[in-house]
Amino acid sequence: MLAPERVFMPDEHAAEVLKLVDGERSVRAIVDDLVARFDAPRATIEVDVLEMLQDLTDRGVVRT
Secondary structure, eight states, X not given: OEETTEEOOOOHHHHHHXXXXXXXXXXXXXXXXHHHHSSSOHHHXXXXXXXXXXXXXXXXXXXX
């Protein structure tokens, strides 16, 4: 992922989240999709997604 004067190299899990960020889906829908595909508790996935999206928002990579 490229941002002005920055490069982000998402790991495998972050890449799966970013594939779902399309400006249409809600965070809840993204979490629902990931819960259906991965063997992890919903609460864990939700916290990870929220933290990642907040970090990217703070860096100006994504907008809410």
